[in-house]
Amino acid sequence: MWLLKKDGNWHPIDASELVTANRVTPESFEGDLEHIASTGQVVIINFAGPNDGRGFSFAKRLKRYAPSLKLIASGKLTPDHARLCFQTGFDEVLLSDELVARQSASAWKSALENSVDRTYLEDKINSNLPSIWAERAQEINR
Amino acid sequence: MYVYDKHDQTFVEARSQEFRDQVKRRLAGELSEDEFKPMRLMNGLYLQLHAYMLRVAIPYGTLSSDQMRKLAYLAEKYDRGYGHFTTRQNIQYNWPKLVDVPDMLDELAKVQMHAIQTSGNCIRNVTSDPFAGVAGDEWIDPRPTAELLRQWSSLHPEFAYLPRKFKFAVTGAAEDRAALKFHDIGLKVKPGADSEPLFEIWVGGGQGRTPRIAVLFEDKVELVDLLPKLDSMLRVYNLHGRRDNKYKARIKILIAEYGLENYRSDVEEDLALQSLEPFAPAVAEYHRIAKDFERTDVPPRSVSSPKQEPQSPGLTAWIKQNVTSHKIAGYGVVSISLKPKGGIPGDATAEQMYALADLAERFSLSELRITHRQNIVLPYVPASDLAELYEELVVHGLAEDNVGLLSDIIACPGLDYCALATARSIPVAQTLSTRLRERESREDLSGLTLNISGCINACGHHHAASIGILGLNRAETENYQITLGGSSNDNASVGEILGPGFSQEEIPAAVDRILDFYQASKQPDENFNQVYQRLGKSAFKEAVYVAA
Numbered sequence A: 001m002w003l004l005k006k007d008g009n010w011h012p013i014d015a016s017e018l019v020t021a022n023r024v025t026p027e028s029f030e031g032d033l034e035h036i037a038s039t040g041q042v043v044i045i046n047f048a049g050p051n052d053g054r055g056f057s058f059a060k061r062l063k064r065y066a067p068s069l070k071l072i073a074s075g076k077l078t079p080d081h082a083r084l085c086f087q088t089g090f091d092e093v094l095l096s097d098e099l100v101a102r103q104s105a106s107a108w109k110s111a112l113e114n115s116v117d118r119t120y121l122e123d124k125i126n127s128n129l130p131s132i133w134a135e136r137a138q139e140i141n142r
Numbered sequence B: 001m002y003v004y005d006k007h008d009q010t011f012v013e014a015r016s017q018e019f020r021d022q023v024k025r026r027l028a029g030e031l032s033e034d035e036f037k038p039m040r041l042m043n044g045l046y047l048q049l050h051a052y053m054l055r056v057a058i059p060y061g062t063l064s065s066d067q068m069r070k071l072a073y074l075a076e077k078y079d080r081g082y083g084h085f086t087t088r089q090n091i092q093y094n095w096p097k098l099v100d101v102p103d104m105l106d107e108l109a110k111v112q113m114h115a116i117q118t119s120g121n122c123i124r125n126v127t128s129d130p131f132a133g134v135a136g137d138e139w140i141d142p143r144p145t146a147e148l149l150r151q152w153s154s155l156h157p158e159f160a161y162l163p164r165k166f167k168f169a170v171t172g173a174a175e176d177r178a179a180l181k182f183h184d185i186g187l188k189v190k191p192g193a194d195s196e197p198l199f200e201i202w203v204g205g206g207q208g209r210t211p212r213i214a215v216l217f218e219d220k221v222e223l224v225d226l227l228p229k230l231d232s233m234l235r236v237y238n239l240h241g242r243r244d245n246k247y248k249a250r251i252k253i254l255i256a257e258y259g260l261e262n263y264r265s266d267v268e269e270d271l272a273l274q275s276l277e278p279f280a281p282a283v284a285e286y287h288r289i290a291k292d293f294e295r296t297d298v299p300p301r302s303v304s305s306p307k308q309e310p311q312s313p314g315l316t317a318w319i320k321q322n323v324t325s326h327k328i329a330g331y332g333v334v335s336i337s338l339k340p341k342g343g344i345p346g347d348a349t350a351e352q353m354y355a356l357a358d359l360a361e362r363f364s365l366s367e368l369r370i371t372h373r374q375n376i377v378l379p380y381v382p383a384s385d386l387a388e389l390y391e392e393l394v395v396h397g398l399a400e401d402n403v404g405l406l407s408d409i410i411a412c413p414g415l416d417y418c419a420l421a422t423a424r425s426i427p428v429a430q431t432l433s434t435r436l437r438e439r440e441s442r443e444d445l446s447g448l449t450l451n452i453s454g455c456i457n458a459c460g461h462h463h464a465a466s467i468g469i470l471g472l473n474r475a476e477t478e479n480y481q482i483t484l485g486g487s488s489n490d491n492a493s494v495g496e497i498l499g500p501g502f503s504q505e506e507i508p509a510a511v512d513r514i515l516d517f518y519q520a521s522k523q524p525d526e527n528f529n530q531v532y533q534r535l536g537k538s539a540f541k542e543a544v545y546v547a548a
């Protein structure tokens, strides 16, 4: 298994390192945030499929509720999901060996580099560049 | 009109670049079609029956002459010389090659256009009133709100994989010209204190297999609260909307099954957790955007011209039918029909698009609009130029005087192009248009609408028409179901199924019988839906089936 970081770099990880993490699946999203936040410092949120975006909204809510939690995305993701993960509050993306073998090694980093990661409301990932609206507001105030 | 600043421009160029990379990976086999599909859909690229189809956004239906010229150029260079304007104010090209699409997007970016989120399970192109800014009954121009929503929703990281597509419409006038209550969320903008906008939020409308009319979620929402509220509304839908059945995945089903009150309380709970910081610039943004829509370059015109030239009967009929009064004296709002007798609704050739761009430049301050009824509008035509404009439109085959008549038919592409279709829509529309134009020369068929869809997805808005036609496949044969009494105006209603379907050949005669019965039954000043409500389905059914 591998962990992808915001800067596009990744490193191998042994499954035993994550045994204490709280694993949450879409079905358990109904569970209350307080319970999830109190069950550990690391939460792995599983994406049931590449078209199932619940994990993004769930991460956003959970991160707001408990900002100190470390959130890891896992499941059926493609490189193009990486931007969405990092902009919705995930700290890392967990990639299975199979996923890494199927996508070319550079695909995840390249998708992150090529994605439009600065939007009207979202700051650029790994950069001091603020969102478009925030920058416009700064320009008006200048 | 809204003009991109450097940030908007960089954004669309970057998105085009990103898609180029995705196409490259697909062509190199690094992405499977399954993986590529949601990416291409989010950029308006479908795989249809015969080829790819690219849907280009025309946000809130407003575009400039230069933009229309670019659309013509794309039709000429990358398609087969025409484009199809849709009920959501977009344009579709039916024959592009995958390898050419990144170049098409680059061309669009040069004129501040894109195909972002014109498809896929995300927030789609925001639609609005085609008469925005020029309608006499307008309270407040809805387009600054629509543009604010465009920016908020563009590549929103949370809402790229919703349970299903999500459609917004915004209006700001007494008359609903955007089918607001048939949208997932409809916003009605009214002026509040100090002329700041106040919003009514309607939720849960939609067509498709389970047509629903939106219900009022909240009224008098202030501008500062609008986006955080919409963000929470979408988040609750994203988390709770059904994903087990695509026909039950729209927000209308969540509202119906979960209940409006439960939904509302979940939204409130989510709002309490929201960080409002990212939304802080939204009010200033709204006002910055609104300035672009204030046209200060409209020259005053004399209300009555000193000498009136005699008008040809063609011009008189065209003015009566296709020209609407303008909020500025001395101007008219001209609707140009894309429904010629026997033609394909919403189609325009590249030559016609070039002509429209030129005519807008000459007669309408270089501005055009696309309507949800698949027509074109020139919003700023001096009354004194109407005759000259008409003559030009005649030359280009664009002077059909049937806007607002029954032959102003909405039709989706149906089985001629669409991979989801169960029947053809286009030939049905063409036959009916010919027949109805003949009837219209003898009788008044205004105030009725006829819409055709090629499958239950209802892109042709058949539920919302006085006479709706839905193409189905029964035992491998095309069969057409008729619905009556639908409407998309402020008193929106869903049409009722009249009875067993008809073959394609039987449809014209069935429509004739409906019209004969309506004409014979109507009282002075009654429109079709009023007659239908007064007499009921059984009376129409008898007239249509027993008389057959």
Ligand code: SF4
Pocket (backbone or CB within 6 Å): B412, B413, B414, B415, B418, B419, B420, B421, B422, B453, B454, B455, B456, B457, B458, B459, B460
């Ligand atoms: S209604 Fe059906 S046939 Fe028509 S465009 Fe939509 S999906 Fe295709």
